[in-house]
Amino acid sequence: MKPNFLQVLSLLTASAFAGAPTAKPKSVTIVDVPSERRDYGTNIGNIKVRFSDGHSEVWTSLGRCMYAHISPTGLVGWTRYTERNYYGEPVNSILRVRFRDGSVKDFQHGPFIEEWAFADSDSAVIIKSRGRHGPAHYIKYDLRTGQVIDSVGLSTPYDRMPTWAQPFAD
Numbered sequence: 001m002k003p004n005f006l007q008v009l010s011l012l013t014a015s016a017f018a019g020a021p022t023a024k025p026k027s028v029t030i031v032d033v034p035s036e037r038r039d040y041g042t043n044i045g046n047i048k049v050r051f052s053d054g055h056s057e058v059w060t061s062l063g064r065c066m067y068a069h070i071s072p073t074g075l076v077g078w079t080r081y082t083e084r085n086y087y088g089e090p091v092n093s094i095l096r097v098r099f100r101d102g103s104v105k106d107f108q109h110g111p112f113i114e115e116w117a118f119a120d121s122d123s124a125v126i127i128k129s130r131g132r133h134g135p136a137h138y139i140k141y142d143l144r145t146g147q148v149i150d151s152v153g154l155s156t157p158y159d160r161m162p163t164w165a166q167p168f169a170d
Contacts, residue, residue, distance in 0.1 A: 023051035024074040024100070033063030036090075042066060044090060047078055059098065066092050071118040074100050075143075077125065079113045085132070095127055097143065107141050115168050124149060128168040138165040 033045040045063050049070075050056040060080075068078040077097040081090040093110025107125060114136065115128040123143055130136045138152040138161070152165045161169060 022100075023053040023055065025049045025070055025076050026052050026074075028068045028070045028076050028078070030065060030068055030078075031058065036063040038088065040090060047076070049076055064090070066090065067113065067116065069117065071122045073122045075118060075122055077116070077118070079116065085111075087132075089132070093129070095125060097125065105143070105146055107146065109137075109139055117168075118143075119164060126164055126168065128165075130154075136168070136170060138168055140164055 027050045029048050029050075030043040031046045031048045032043050037044040044066050046058050046060045047065050047068055048056055048058050059076075064082070065078045065080045068076070070076050075097060077095060079092040080094050080096055081092040082094070083091055085091050089112075091111050092113050093108055095107040095109070095113060095116055096104055097107070098104045107127065109127045110129045111131060113127055113129045117126050118124070119126050119140065124140055125143055126138065126140050128136050128138050135154040137154050140149040140151070141147065142149050150162060150164070152161055156165075158166065158169050
């Protein structure tokens with residue numbers, strides 16, 4: 001049986017996309033939204049990603065993203081906030097990671113995420129957070145499952161911290 005035109009076109013299109021190289025995220029920046037940043041002192045805005053083939057995309061539109069990072073394998077992550085506290089500060093208690101397939105995973109820890117990083121060859125994330133004042137809390141999550149791998153209490157001395165938390169210590 002001879003295939004019809006639509007079947008041939010479908011096969012050609014599928015094979016063209018299957019063989020096409022996928023552009024990898026190469027850099028990430030925050031497109032500043034001054035009305036969201038206000039007087040906070042750090043960039044707050046939307047996520048803009050530049051890819052290995054030169055094109056770029058803006059992935060968010062609400063302007064509430066902070067502290068964006070990209071991993072060596074092309075994972076992209078940023079913190080975001082959904083509300084401001086009584087003092088008008090953005091409560092960025094959510095870390096969002098976007099995988100190469102376009103799926104996302106959120107990690108909630110806070111109220112304020114100060115620092116975070118990809119770890120263990122992109123199989124984990126480490127988050128340093130604290131309240132408005134006081135000691136920091138450190139937590140390590142498995143990136144795929146979202147499960148807590150380890151955490152360090154609020155007043156753990158530096159020499160008792162696990163090696164994964166030490167680079168983030170005060």
